[in-house]
Amino acid sequence: xxxPAHLYVHVPLCRSKCAYCDFYSLPLSSATEGTTAVANSLAxxxxxxxxxxxxxxxxxxxxxxxxxxxxxxxxLARLVEVxxxxxxxxxxxxxxxxxxxxxxxxxxxxxxxxAGVTRVxxxxxxxxxxxxxxxxxPHDAAAVRAAARAVHEAGLALSLDLICGIPGQTAQSWIxxxxxxxxxxxxxxxxxxxxxxxxTPLAAAVAxxxxxxxxxxxxxDMMLLAQHVLGQAGLERYEVANYARRGAExxxxxxxxxxxxxxxxxxxxxxxxxxxxxxxxxxxxxRTPGVxxxxxxxxxxxxxxxxxxxxxxxxxxxxxxxxxEDVMLGLRLVRGVHEEDIVAxxxxxxxxxxxxxxxxxxxxxxxxxxxxxxxxxxxVFGAVWAGE
Ligand code: SF4
Numbered sequence: 001x002x003x004p005a006h007l008y009v010h011v012p013l014c015r016s017k018c019a020y021c022d023f024y025s026l027p028l029s030s031a032t033e034g035t036t037a038v039a040n041s042l043a044x045x046x047x048x049x050x051x052x053x054x055x056x057x058x059x060x061x062x063x064x065x066x067x068x069x070x071x072x073x074x075x076l077a078r079l080v081e082v083x084x085x086x087x088x089x090x091x092x093x094x095x096x097x098x099x100x101x102x103x104x105x106x107x108x109x110x111x112x113x114x115a116g117v118t119r120v121x122x123x124x125x126x127x128x129x130x131x132x133x134x135x136x137x138p139h140d141a142a143a144v145r146a147a148a149r150a151v152h153e154a155g156l157a158l159s160l161d162l163i164c165g166i167p168g169q170t171a172q173s174w175i176x177x178x179x180x181x182x183x184x185x186x187x188x189x190x191x192x193x194x195x196x197x198x199x200t201p202l203a204a205a206v207a208x209x210x211x212x213x214x215x216x217x218x219x220x221d222m223m224l225l226a227q228h229v230l231g232q233a234g235l236e237r238y239e240v241a242n243y244a245r246r247g248a249e250x251x252x253x254x255x256x257x258x259x260x261x262x263x264x265x266x267x268x269x270x271x272x273x274x275x276x277x278x279x280x281x282x283x284x285x286x287r288t289p290g291v292x293x294x295x296x297x298x299x300x301x302x303x304x305x306x307x308x309x310x311x312x313x314x315x316x317x318x319x320x321x322x323x324x325e326d327v328m329l330g331l332r333l334v335r336g337v338h339e340e341d342i343v344a345x346x347x348x349x350x351x352x353x354x355x356x357x358x359x360x361x362x363x364x365x366x367x368x369x370x371x372x373x374x375x376x377x378x379x380v381f382g383a384v385w386a387g388e
Pocket of ligand 1: 018021068
């Protein structure tokens with residue numbers, strides 16, 4: 001029994017709140033004791049895992065997400081330094097930080113590279129200033145280009161996040177954004193359709209008719225276009241929303257989709273442990289029968305979620321549920337799931353039904369989503385998780 005080989009750290013702060021966002025993040029001004037105190041608390045919570053009664057495993061990936069980790073500035077580089085000098089690491093460990101263009105300059109990128117960061121996931125979202133203003137992003141397209149240049153000049157891998165299906169976003173705007181993103185030379189691109197999340201300013205604007213509800217058919221056309229154009233540029237889709245040059249797939253996110261345990265640190269972070277480790281750290285009773293896997297979420301609270309041993313909510317999964325979850329997550333990947341794993345998870349009849357509906361297909365003994373199944377992913381994943 002050893003600690004997971006993957007570590008996620010959540011920085012719950014942003015320069016300001018974007019109109020569509022329901023992630024757990026607070027405006028920078030909420031960190032009343034300053035960014036240094038937040039970074040120190042995150043480091044202390046991560047290091048507390050090394051004091052528990054479970055031997056660490058060399059980390060294969062570290063991912064600092066948010067929120068906007070780059071708002072921590074030089075404190076982010078110090079946090080990375082603490083993590084990479086305290087945890088045992090695989091020699092080729094992947095260390096990713098999420099950043100926003102308005103808070104990532106050349107000095108910070110260089111400090112991050114010196115601290116051990118290998119990869120920057122840049123929240124670009126669009127290269128159209130009108131679209132960025134509509135989303136209430138705190139940056140313009142010029143800032144995206146400048147930040148991308150800085151990442152390359154520091155020799156780090158670049159991933160760009162893009163959003164499609166935005167009300168008012170024209171087909172030409174989307175084509176220009178995808179082509180503009182390719183011109184920035186990323187190794188990895190993520191493409192998400194805009195989703196209207198309850199409680200956001202955008203949801204309120206849609207509810208009163210100020211903003212038109214996104215059209216899923218328009219979003220689907222934009223996703224198909226992105227797949228085509230990115231593929232021609234050598235960025236192949238390997239997951240529902242993710243594209244990469246060969247060998248540049250996100251190791252950290254692939255761990256999520258392949259059922260690997262991972263530590264989650266920081267307010268709002270999620271983690272997943274095998275049952276032996278969960279019992280050893282007291283998240284589940286060693287005598288709880290039938291539990292195979294434990295998911296936990298650190299309290300969404302800048303006080304309770306930032307202590308070395310924070311309050312966590314836990315969810316236990318039985319062996320059957322864990323197997324179904326593995327299939328559900330595995331179907332997110334273009335390579336799909338081996339037919340034997342489908343049978344072992346007890347979802348063969350579900351998959352047969354999805355195949356009849358043209359949502360999945362069997363290729364070389366692996367079940368994977370068809371193009372229609374990719375675009376209707378939630379239907380596929382929901383059916384597998386429900387087991388019916
Ligand atoms: S920068 Fe990202 S996490 Fe922060 S408010 Fe905007 S979308 Fe949400």
